[in-house]
Amino acid sequence: MLPRRPRLSTVASTGLVLAAVLSALVALDAPATAGRAAGQHLRARERSLGVVVAGAPSDLSEARSLARRTDTDLDEITFYVAWSRGGDFPAADASRVVASGAVPELTWEPWDPADGVDQPAYALDRIAAGRHDAYLKRWARQIRAWGKPLVIRFAHEMNGDWYPWAEGVNGNGPGDHAAAWRHVVGIFQRADVTNVTWSWSANVPYPGSTPLSSLYPGDAYVDRVGLDGYNWGTTQPWSSWQAFGDLFGPGVAELRSLTSRPVHVDETAAPEGAGGDKAAWIADMWAWLDAHPEVRGVTWFSLHKEVDWRIDSSADALAAWGRGARRY
Secondary structure, eight states, rough: OOOOOOOOGGOOOOOHHHHHHHHTTTTOOOOOTTSSSSSSSSSSSEEHHHHEEETTTTOOOOHHHHHHHTTTTSEEEEEEEEEEGOOOOOHHHHHHHTTTOOOOEEEEEOOTTOOOOOOOOOOOHHHHHTHHHHHHHHHHHHHHHSSOOOEEEEEEEEEESSSSSSSSSSSSOTHHHHHHHHHHHHHHHTTTTTTTEEEEEEOOOOTOOOGGGGOOGGGOSEEEEEEEEETTTSSSTTOOOOOOHHHHHHHHHHHHHOOOOOOEOOOOOOOOSSOOOHHHHHHHHHHHHOOOOTTTEEOOOOOBBSBBOTTTTSHHHHHHHHHHHHHH
């Protein structure tokens, strides 16, 4: 376990927290190849705890509230940036996360969220061919100058078909994902960016999804791997209540067959009702994670989006989260 540090709600001094974070920089158990020194900034602990919350990274009040109400520490706070946004790396927002005592995880999405799946400007072969290099090189320089710990989760859930960076849509073919990934990471490697951990994050496999083995870009370009998976319960015509282990077990096994890189649950959540008990599902999640030490972290998607995924959708769900998180 990571030594206890001030909760988000009780941070007294940005300087003190930054010093505490920087003093805990250590290497992951896997060789640091993707970022050359990538991963060395992550904390010396067995596991990490993260959230996706409304307002982050510019407003961390919801993260502070969750930390206070559950008496827990947050290791990572995830947020999303679309390439269509352009501009510069959001250093002030990322620094706000670091000052809170957590590591920012940037989910970096090569698309315009308003334009659906068919977006030729963001086709994978265009990324690999260097069409976005000016943007990528600018961010690499800025992130290196920023110098603080950062996880980048580029082009996540690539084994599905709902994003323009998936193979089989938007003109993308076999091998294009790995080529684009290597190109992006390669730009950061050549710029000697050593404060980034590269997180290769797939969706939990499902019938018809692209096999992970055909997408994985190789350990030389990846620091850790992860999965996104949601228990939709009966909220959708095609869905039913799923136990956490049934949802993540096969994907974790597939990842372990590909790499020895650390595995994380990068996004997960469950709804209230909808065929099962959310609090009991959360308790089962903690039990499954305890039984699978190869999974080194979990991030809860605490937003009211398609359904109410929030940790605090009920008092029972919040209590179940807190009980597990305090000992995780």
